[in-house]
Amino acid sequence: MQWTEEALQELEKAPGFIRSMAKKAVEKAVKKDGRQEVTRDDVIAGRENYISFAEKKSSDKNITRIAVVRCDTVSEVCPGIACFKAFNNRRQQFKDYGDNVEMIGFFTCGGCSGRRVSRLVDKLLKYDLDVVHLSSCMTLDDDYLPCPHIDEIRKTIESKGVKVVAGTHH
Numbered sequence: 001m002q003w004t005e006e007a008l009q010e011l012e013k014a015p016g017f018i019r020s021m022a023k024k025a026v027e028k029a030v031k032k033d034g035r036q037e038v039t040r041d042d043v044i045a046g047r048e049n050y051i052s053f054a055e056k057k058s059s060d061k062n063i064t065r066i067a068v069v070r071c072d073t074v075s076e077v078c079p080g081i082a083c084f085k086a087f088n089n090r091r092q093q094f095k096d097y098g099d100n101v102e103m104i105g106f107f108t109c110g111g112c113s114g115r116r117v118s119r120l121v122d123k124l125l126k127y128d129l130d131v132v133h134l135s136s137c138m139t140l141d142d143d144y145l146p147c148p149h150i151d152e153i154r155k156t157i158e159s160k161g162v163k164v165v166a167g168t169h170h
């Protein structure tokens, strides 16, 4: 697939973390159209269709934006069902939120000792992150031991001005 210079320049405007996804989506649309060259207009149309909703910050200041960080080790065996069920039904550690809340991130710590946390919280701050929940798997002494780095992870998040809540579905 060929890209015009203008199309490539337009693609550069997309945030780095979604750029390759956006590129694939645009190429797929152009191919479906029976063409072999991506133009600037294709990129603009693709951006509007596939990613603009994710780039835009909501202007509603009444919405609380939350994220969950969970244990990288436990993520090998858990897809996060209980965390999402608790959030969707506003149970346990999510019970006080009501309707004006958005889950804008669900990520793993990146492995001991939580190397990914700072970087991903910084990204979420660009989308007005308010609260990070430390997943229940980090706090419980269950099939896996509780996270030995939880205090450092909490401090890292709080130092960025973000509230931390211990737990999700317990």
Ligand code: SF4
Pocket: 070, 071, 072, 073, 074, 109, 110, 111, 112, 113, 114, 138, 146, 147, 148, 149, 150
């Ligand atoms: S830092 Fe904690 S949460 Fe992350 S992998 Fe290690 S034990 Fe799990």
